[in-house]
Amino acid sequence: MLNLEELTVYINGRFVPGNQATISVFDRGLLFGDAVFEGIREYSGRVFKLDEHVDRLYDSARIISLTIPLSKEEMKQAILETLRRNRLQDAHMRPIVTRGVGALGVGPGRDVNPTVIIFAHPWKPFLGDQGIALKTAAVRRTPPECIDSRVKHTGYLNNILAKLEADAAGANEALLLDVHGFVTEGPGENFLLIRGGAMVSPTTTNILNGITRRTVMELARQAGLRTEERNLTLGDVYTADEALVCGTGAEIVPVVRVDGRPIGSGEAGPVTRSLMTAFRQLVQQEGTPVY
C-alpha cells in the first residue's frame, strides 16, 4: 500500500517529506473549503494536458478572487519538479491553492497569504475499466446560481454525499441531477451518452467543463460521431445506446446500468471501447515531458 508519508510534497515553495507536510489549522482551506484545486495525470513520464489544467486552476482562482502567488509557468515547473522529486513516471497530481490564513470569520479580510500545495502519487483509475452501475443521487449538484460550475473548488461535500448514496445502494458511482432534474455529472467525473451516431453531453452550465470530456468528444468526432451539448433527462439516459463517465482520475469507464436498468445491451458498448483504446494511445503520445 502507498505510504503517503514517503512522498515528497510541495508546500509554499519548499519540498518536504510527507510526514512533515503540514499547514496551519487556521488555514481557510480547512476552515471553510476556501480553496481551488486540480487533478492531473502523468503517463510514461509526460503530463497530459498540463497547460489546460493550469489554465483551469487559474480561472477557478480568479473567479473566487484568489490570487495565486506563482505565475502559471512557475506553477507548471513546481508540478514537474514534484514529479521528479518523487521519481514518478505514472502518477496523479493534485495542486491545491487555499486562501491561506486570514480572518477567522467567513470574510477573509485583506491579510491573506495563500497556501500552495502539490502532491503526486501513483494512482490507478479509481473506477476500474469494466462496465459500472450508476445510481441517481437524491442530493443535487450545486447549481451555477450558487457557484459558477467553472470553479473546481474543494467544496465537494454534496459530491461525497452522492457517492455515499451510491455506495449504500450497491452501485459503483453516483449520477447527480441539477435542481431542475436534468442530468449533470458524477461526483468526480463527467457523464456522456451515445445514441444514434451522436455523443451527447449535458451543457457546461451545470457541469465541470472536464478536460477528459473535451478530449473524449474530440476523439468521438475523429471517429465520425456528431457531438452535442443539451439538457439531458433521465429518460435520455435510460434510452441511450451507450453511456460512459470520464475524468482525469477515472479516465474512461463504460456505464452499463443506471438505477438498475441496463443501458443499451447492458454491456460495455463498441463505441466506448474504441474510445478507451484511442484515449490510451493518445495519452502515451502527447504531454509535457517531465524528465
Ligand SMILES: Cc1ncc(COP(=O)(O)O)c(C=O)c1O
Ligand atoms: C465533479 C467533476 N466533474 C468532472 C471531472 C472531470 O474533469 P477532468 O476531466 O478535467 O479531470 C472531475 C474531475 O476532475 C470532477 O471532480
